[in-house]
Amino acid sequence: MSEDFAAVAATAAERLAAHWRDLATGELPVVPPGGPGTTKKALPTTAPEHGEDLTEILNDTWHTIVPQLVHWQHPGFLGYYPTSNSPASVLAELVAAGLGVQGMLWSTSPAATELEQVVCDWLARALDLPETFLHSPGRGGGVIQDGASSAVLVALAAALHRASHGRWRTHGTEGRYRVYAGDQANSCVAKAARIAGVGDVVHVPTAPHTHALDPAALADRLDADRAVGLVPAAVVATLGTTATCAIDPIAEIGPVCRERGVWLHVDAAYAGSAALCPEHRYLNRGLEHVASYAVNAHKWMRTGTPCDVLWVADRQALTEAMSTAPAYLRNAATDSGRVVDFKDWQTQLGRPMRALKLWYVLRAHGLHGLREAIRHDIALAEHLARLVDDESGFHLVTHALGLVVFRCDSDQRTLELTTRLAAEPSLLCTPATAYGRPVLRAAVGAPYTSKDTITRAWSTIRAHART
C-alpha cells in the first residue's frame, strides 16, 4: 500500500497544482451551482463493504466534491475574511499527516512541542510583540489553537480561574462573573462566554464613528458591575472587527483593565498579521497591558486553516486553569518541570503536530515575502476603495487594511444588490451591518487576486447595482 501511496499522492499533488492554476485564471465559479442536497444525492447511503482504489476515490473527489465547494482561494472570493493557503502549508499538512504524531504531552512527541514553542517565538518576534509573550526568555508563550473561538474560550477559562483565585476550578462560575466585549466583537466571543458558563457577554458600546470600543464606557460598566457584587473576569478587545475592521484602542483599554485586575484578551484574528510590516506596528500599541493575544495565521499569513496563535503573558495562569494530571498521563519529563505540555494550553487533550505548517510557511515565504503579500493585498483594497468612492450611487462606508465596506445610496438598493450578488458565480462578497445600516464587505486576501481581478469584480458589482 505504501508504494501505491507515493504514486497516488503525486497524482493528487499534480491535480491540486492544476486546480490552483484554474483558480488563478478565474474561470471556475467561486460559488457552486448546486442547491441543498446536490452532493448528498450523488453519494451512496452506506459505506462500501470492500476496499476501493485510492485513484478512484481521488477521481470521485474531483467529480463529486470539488464542483460543489466554495473556492476560498479564488481571486473573486472577497467574502468574510480570507482563509489563506499556500503550497508550503499544504506540503506541511501532508508531512504532518504522514508522520501521524500526537503531541498532547512533550513526552508523546518532543519535537512537536519544541517546534511549536520555537515558531510561536519566531512569530512573536516577527510581529514585534512584547517580550513577555515569548517562551524563552519570557514568562509567557505561544500555542497554536484551532481558531480564534478556541483562543477566546481558553483565555476566558484562565481569566475565570484568576478572577476567582482558583475557586472556579472546583465551584464553577456561580453566576458571579462577567465577560465584556465591544458590541462589534465577533460572535465567537458571545459563544465562548456562553460555553464557559457565564451567560450573556456584556456588550459595551463602541464609538459612533469608528465602531471602536469606548474605554470610558468600559470603565463605567466594570465599576458599576463591581459595585453590585459582580466580578468582572475578562474583557475581550478586537483588532480588526468582522464587520468593519475597527481597531479597539488597546493603549487605553489596557490600563482600564489592569487597574481593575481584569484579564484583557485581544482578538487580533484578522488585523494582527499586518504587524509583520513595520508601518502597521501601531496595532501593537498597549499590548504590554494584555494578558492574552491571538492572531489567525490562517487568515492573512499563507497558512491553511486552522492555525490560530494564542500568546499569554503568564503561562502559569493558563496552565493552572487547564491542567489535568491523571495517572495514565504521568511521565518523568512532566514531573521534572522542565517541559511544556501543550494539553494544558488548550481545551482538548489530544493534538496533531500543529506547528509544522507554520514552520514551513515562515521559512518558505520568509518574513519579507509575507510582508510583501500583505502590502499587495492592502494596495488592492486601496484600489477597490477608490473605485467605490468614484462611483455615483455608492458610498464607501470604511476602508481599513484589506477590507473595503460599502453600501448603495439607499438601504433598499443595498439589500437588493446583496440578493443579486448571492446568485453571482464569479465573486463572493458578504453582507453585514455597520453603523446601523446594511452594508457589503469585500475582503482582499486570496492568493491570486490582482488589480485586474479587483477591477473586474467591481464592474460586476456595478452591473448588478444597475439592473
Next chain:
Amino acid sequence: MSEDFAAVAATAAERLAAHWRDLATGELPVVPPGGPGTTKKALPTTAPEHGEDLTEILNDTWHTIVPQLVHWQHPGFLGYYPTSNSPASVLAELVAAGLGVQGMLWSTSPAATELEQVVCDWLARALDLPETFLHSPGRGGGVIQDGASSAVLVALAAALHRASHGRWRTHGTEGRYRVYAGDQANSCVAKAARIAGVGDVVHVPTAPHTHALDPAALADRLDADRAVGLVPAAVVATLGTTATCAIDPIAEIGPVCRERGVWLHVDAAYAGSAALCPEHRYLNRGLEHVASYAVNAHKWMRTGTPCDVLWVADRQALTEAMSTAPAYLRNAATDSGRVVDFKDWQTQLGRPMRALKLWYVLRAHGLHGLREAIRHDIALAEHLARLVDDESGFHLVTHALGLVVFRCDSDQRTLELTTRLAAEPSLLCTPATAYGRPVLRAAVGAPYTSKDTITRAWSTIRAHART
C-alpha cells in the same frame, strides 16, 4: 510555485512511504533519544527574512524533527490508546489542505457539509447505532469534532441548555448544575465540566471488580443532589475507560438518566469502533437511551488524528445551545432552514473540510477491511494476555478488546519496571492506576504490529523485570 509543489510533494510522499517501511521493520526507536531542549537547540531563534526552498525545509524535517518524535505508528508503540493512520487518511489530508475550504456554514462550502452528513450516517449504519442518530431520516445526526474532549464539552453545553430550559444561554451555570461520571472516566470529562463553568465533576463510584459505573450509586447520587436543590444536567458514561477499558452498563444507566430527564453522553472514544464487528455489538446495548455518543475514528479506524464523530439523538437540542446568528453570517440557505450549518454543532466557528479523510478511509479499507484490522488487533492482545498470564512474577490485571493491563507481583516491582521501560527505546507502554494499584498498559493498534512484534515486546518487558 505550483510546479515545484507537485514535484516536492511527490518527494515528500516517497519519504513518508519509506518512513512507514522503516517503522514496519521496527528498527527505528519508538521514543527519541534526546532530552528536553534537543529540538529547540537545533533551530534558529528567528524566522528567516527571505524564503527558502521547500526541498530544504523537507530535508530539515527529516534531519531535525523526525528523529525527535515518538512514533505512534511503530509496532512497539503500545502506549495510551492508538492514534491510527493510513495512506488513505494521509492522502485525504493532502487533498483537503490543498482545496483549503472553510466549512463553517453550508453556504461556505456545500460539499464539505453534505459529505460530512453522509459519512457520519455511513458510520452510524456501519456501527449499527440507533436510527435516531442519523441525519436522514433521523431527528439527530453526526458531526466530526477534533477529539473526545470537544465532544464532551459540546454535549455538556447542550445538556446545560436543556436542563435550564434555555436560561443557561443568558444566565450561565449559576452554581446550580452538576455533571456526573464514573471515577474511571477520562480526565477530559473533568476538564470539560470545569471549562463549562460547573466546577468539579461528581465522580460516581465504579464497581470494585469491573471498574464499571454503578447504576444504583448513580441513581442515589442524582436523587440526593436533586433533593438539596441542585440540578443534575448530564451524566457521562464510558465505553472503554482509559486505565482498563471498562465498559459502563449503558442499558442500566440509560433508564436512570431518562427517568430523571438527565442528558446521557457516552464517551466511546476507544471501544466504540469495535462495534463495526457484529460480535462486539453488545457495546450498543442501551444506546436508545442516549442523548449523545462519540467515537474517535482516529483511535481504531485507520483515520489520522483528529477525527472524533459525535452523534446526537436530537439535533435541535444541540443547535439551540450552540447557535449564533450575526449579520455577517446570514445567508439565504440558512434562512431557508433546509441546510445544516456545522458551526452550530461545535464550539468553534471555523472548520476545515473534516469529512474527507473519513470518506477516504471508509472507502479505501471498506467495512470488511476495518473489521479485519480490529479483529487482528484483538487477536494480538489475546496473544499478549496469554504471555502475561503464563509468566511467573506477573499478574494479568485485565484484558479487554485491544488492551492488556498487567502488573508485577509487588507494587514496588511494577514501579521499578515502569521506570526501566520509560528508558527503553524499542517499545512504549504507559503506566496507570487500576483497582488502587500501579499497573502497566499495553494497547495494541499500531498498523504494523504482528504476533512477532508482540512476542518480542514481551521478551523485552520480561528482561527489564528481571534486571
